[in-house]
Amino acid sequence: MSRIKTFKGGIHPAHDGKELTCNMPITEAPLLEKYYVLFSENAGKAPRPTAAVGDKVKKYQLLAEADGFVSANLHSPTSGEITAIVELPGATGVPDKAFEITADGKDHGEVPFAPVSDWKNADSAVIMERIREAGIVGMGGAAFPSHVKLTVPPGKNVDTLIINGAECEPYLTADHRLMVEFPEKVLCGAAIMAKMLNVANVFVGIENNKRDAIASLESLAPEYGIKVIPLQVRYPQGAEKQLIKAITDRTVPSGGLPADAGCIVQNAGSSAAVYEAVVLGIPLIERIVTVTGEVVKNPGNFKLKIGTPVIEAVKMAGGITEEPGKLILGGPMMGFSQKSFDVPVAKNTSGILLLPVDKVLNFASSPCIRCARCVEACPMNLMPCLLCADVEGNRFDLAQSDHVMDCLECGACAYVCPSHRPLVQLLRRAKAEVRKAKNKGTVQK
Amino acid sequence: MALGIDAGAGKRKRAVVRCSGDTLQVVRHLNYNGVTDCAAASLVAGGPKGCRYGCLGLGSCVNACPAGAIEIVNNLALVHRELCIGCGKCVAACPRGVIALVDADAEVHVYCNSPAKGAEKRKQCKVACIGCRKCAKYAEDKFTVNGSLASVNYDAEVLPDAEDVENIKCPTGALLTASQHHLIEKNDPAWKKDKK
Numbered sequence: 001m002s003r004i005k006t007f008k009g010g011i012h013p014a015h016d017g018k019e020l021t022c023n024m025p026i027t028e029a030p031l032l033e034k035y036y037v038l039f040s041e042n043a044g045k046a047p048r049p050t051a052a053v054g055d056k057v058k059k060y061q062l063l064a065e066a067d068g069f070v071s072a073n074l075h076s077p078t079s080g081e082i083t084a085i086v087e088l089p090g091a092t093g094v095p096d097k098a099f100e101i102t103a104d105g106k107d108h109g110e111v112p113f114a115p116v117s118d119w120k121n122a123d124s125a126v127i128m129e130r131i132r133e134a135g136i137v138g139m140g141g142a143a144f145p146s147h148v149k150l151t152v153p154p155g156k157n158v159d160t161l162i163i164n165g166a167e168c169e170p171y172l173t174a175d176h177r178l179m180v181e182f183p184e185k186v187l188c189g190a191a192i193m194a195k196m197l198n199v200a201n202v203f204v205g206i207e208n209n210k211r212d213a214i215a216s217l218e219s220l221a222p223e224y225g226i227k228v229i230p231l232q233v234r235y236p237q238g239a240e241k242q243l244i245k246a247i248t249d250r251t252v253p254s255g256g257l258p259a260d261a262g263c264i265v266q267n268a269g270s271s272a273a274v275y276e277a278v279v280l281g282i283p284l285i286e287r288i289v290t291v292t293g294e295v296v297k298n299p300g301n302f303k304l305k306i307g308t309p310v311i312e313a314v315k316m317a318g319g320i321t322e323e324p325g326k327l328i329l330g331g332p333m334m335g336f337s338q339k340s341f342d343v344p345v346a347k348n349t350s351g352i353l354l355l356p357v358d359k360v361l362n363f364a365s366s367p368c369i370r371c372a373r374c375v376e377a378c379p380m381n382l383m384p385c386l387l388c389a390d391v392e393g394n395r396f397d398l399a400q401s402d403h404v405m406d407c408l409e410c411g412a413c414a415y416v417c418p419s420h421r422p423l424v425q426l427l428r429r430a431k432a433e434v435r436k437a438k439n440k441g442t443v444q445k
Numbered sequence: 446m447a448l449g450i451d452a453g454a455g456k457r458k459r460a461v462v463r464c465s466g467d468t469l470q471v472v473r474h475l476n477y478n479g480v481t482d483c484a485a486a487s488l489v490a491g492g493p494k495g496c497r498y499g500c501l502g503l504g505s506c507v508n509a510c511p512a513g514a515i516e517i518v519n520n521l522a523l524v525h526r527e528l529c530i531g532c533g534k535c536v537a538a539c540p541r542g543v544i545a546l547v548d549a550d551a552e553v554h555v556y557c558n559s560p561a562k563g564a565e566k567r568k569q570c571k572v573a574c575i576g577c578r579k580c581a582k583y584a585e586d587k588f589t590v591n592g593s594l595a596s597v598n599y600d601a602e603v604l605p606d607a608e609d610v611e612n613i614k615c616p617t618g619a620l621l622t623a624s625q626h627h628l629i630e631k632n633d634p635a636w637k638k639d640k641k
Contacts, residue, residue: 089490362476433484
């Protein structure tokens, strides 16, 4: 047997917290009174609102229309009335407007799109249009519109589709449970995308600690002509470029797209959403969210509607046993720390994590001792220690020439740093500055 | 006249930090434990302070100042007017745009930079300008109110002075003389007694 595949670098946290929820079946959430659907749930341009305050909306009704190519439609999670447009903090802490939808309790609406049951013979353009209409975005965390990712840039040749079921973030088990309980949705979604892209090689990459998910997918995969690839348990195995490297042994060039390596990567959750949109005609209004952490009474996986307030989601999990030290949306490595419980669940919220006070360490960082552990850990072959020296000296030009833009902010460097240096924050600062300089340049031209 | 061009009468400028929201006045949302740099901190959940527009108080301006005129007291930047040379480097360094270069003769400033609504600001900060227009009603030529944020009209012929501040009695204390601002930042009991 060949060695289990992986990539160079990365880390494995000693305690991954997955045991809290990995055996908890997905629970349907009860209907709530109010939902707060953020205007901008996707990366790129925010969609243009088509509904206004006072409008009666049905479930699945379009609330906002994609504004441009890199933008995604937004649909109502339930039936009711738009009672207000409020300002709420988004996951990144930047305030955003949100529709306040007061549910009428019926949760009724007609499926807006005609189901394409015969997708094997459907036209690629029809499937692509359906994925666009359904407002599907990358559900792993980046929320990049899926129809953009699935559009092969001109001149590129794509021969491989990879479904990302690695779920390398500690604590999160949403994709894991999805693959265990609904393997046919994930596989059928993958097959639909493969048909649309006309690619022969379709892989599902899963970390080797999810044996039950691998087993459940493997039993059905041959039917769809899909290969299930077990991967080594290593963070960030689920990062796009690392996944491509592990499965196909191809390297995406610096600054390039997966299409440059002939690959397209989609999250397992997005794949299931594609199945629902194409075969059932349902737009993306629900997702599976892991509500977990040591202070949550009954951690578990929940099928939540987009716009569910985080506080309600925590109540569904039995509430908290003690005052949490930190609330994080997403996983502990790359998720966003939150100021308040007001933030609603969005299309890319994979987890709601409440850490106890004693796990939230406050430490002072000390100077770099040049041990190069961060260099070893960096999955992108960067030198975080040098880049951060550039940033601290305000030399963003040097940081750029040292390829700071390749950084995927996975946090492996900061995790291993014995001096507790806030490396990711410095790298994010550098990326923001480089982007700013680039934008300025284009304006001047 | 030099090179045949009239340089004109330049006016001396000085930096003013348009915020008095120190640790004691502003709601803090996050227990921030990261890089001591304002630009980096503002990337984390919109910054540690409740107000999105106020001084972050981590001292990016202090590092930028060539004259050593800025000091951080209680997480708020404080400009020592006698040292400030008006070069504007702090203005460029501040990610929030809180610092402005104004007429060096101006004694009175509105120490708030938030265009948010008055009620919202009041929840976050005890010393925010709530746009009550009291100052504009008192002296229309000296102050302008834009939405819920007042500002001193630095182009006016007569600039407001300490007596005006005394008469206006700004309800939140956003309108202050520069010397009063030093007291609030140092949490001087004299200022507190005054406010009661």
